[in-house]
Amino acid sequence: MFDQIDPRSPTPLYAQIASRVRVAVAAGALRPGDALPSVRHLASRLRVNPATVVQAYRELETEGFVELRQGAGTFVREVRAERRAGERAHQAATLVRRMIAEAGRLGVSVEELHSAIADEMGAKAS
């Protein structure tokens, strides 16, 4: 889940880690009550500053995605279905925004993008 964080990205590392957790909760890969890795474990696995992981977990706590239980760890909270759908919609919008920006740089038109999406979806369904 955390393997693709990119230190070179302009998005801060803590925001990338928090976003991975949000996506996993939205997609149902993380269920209510599931434990997140400990700060020590995740920081050393990703070779990032422990403070970065703490910052990510705090943000998720503020947003209501996880709860910090003293001495026990960080656990996924019950997140309502609408909120999870909202998070997925947010991720979809982010993806599309990125795609449109890249298409603009490459000189690909909106129509061409539309037909490429339709083609790819068709290819995937068949």
Added chain:
Amino acid sequence: MSNAVEIRELHYRAGKSFAIEDLDLSVPTGSIYGFLGPNGSGKTTTIRLILGLLRPRSGTIRVLGEPMPLRAPAVLGRVGFVPEQPHLDPTLTVCETLRFREAFYPTWDGDWAGRLLQTFDLDPHHPFGKLSKGQKGKVMMLLALAQRPDLLVLDEPTDGLDPVVRRDMLAALIDYVSQHGATVFISSHLVHELERMCDWIGVMDNGRLVSELPMERFKNGIKRLLVSAAPAETESAPFSVLARDRNGAATETWLVRGWEPGMSTWFDARDASLQSVIDLDLEDGFVELLRTFRTPHGKEVR
């Protein structure tokens, strides 16, 4: 005490050619401080000054609150050092090396040293001199960590090692830091490694500290801007222009420092148009900073 290392108005001279001039450097307690700079910029000399191995001409050095080199014996007991070149007796086995080292450090954690031997997959009965370069690097890191230091000073600890070894060494370092909240001062050429773990960045060039900032500010503050109808006057800008290059008649590429979102209004007010803001990663930012610092027209930046 807020700084684990604090250097003030330090001057040092070695021969006629090399000098460190007017160095002020602060490593906040609990931070992971990345020390960048080209070869010969004075990084290793600064590290030796911090460790009390060299004596400055003037200025002060405080490490863990104590003056150096005056209090070196007491301070070095609390400092783990991984040098660029391993300097251990090649005929001693790994196990003997550990036992020898243990005798100097009352804080030595034998259990953890044993676990690290396993994590690092090191044979304790192998002579140090016959280990591979990567294995030697791991032994150096192990020795520095097992003494449970309050400050780790690492001089190019992973230079020339393969990615798997680097990963293992840095994972062990981070593991230690998250348990003990120790401060880390690390120099490296591997900028992407530092980009992951550091929260402070100091850049040396030619014996001077040209920048010292929290990582996020260092990274976010430096941007490349694509400007059309670029104004000639930049004195009134809320950011500082490090360099500007013409791309033909219509646009210019600016390298700026101190950029914040919303500053594009400055261009609007001058009938210029800001076409894009390009993010730089740590390596680009570092390279651009040195380039502009070295050109006579570039402003000095701190």
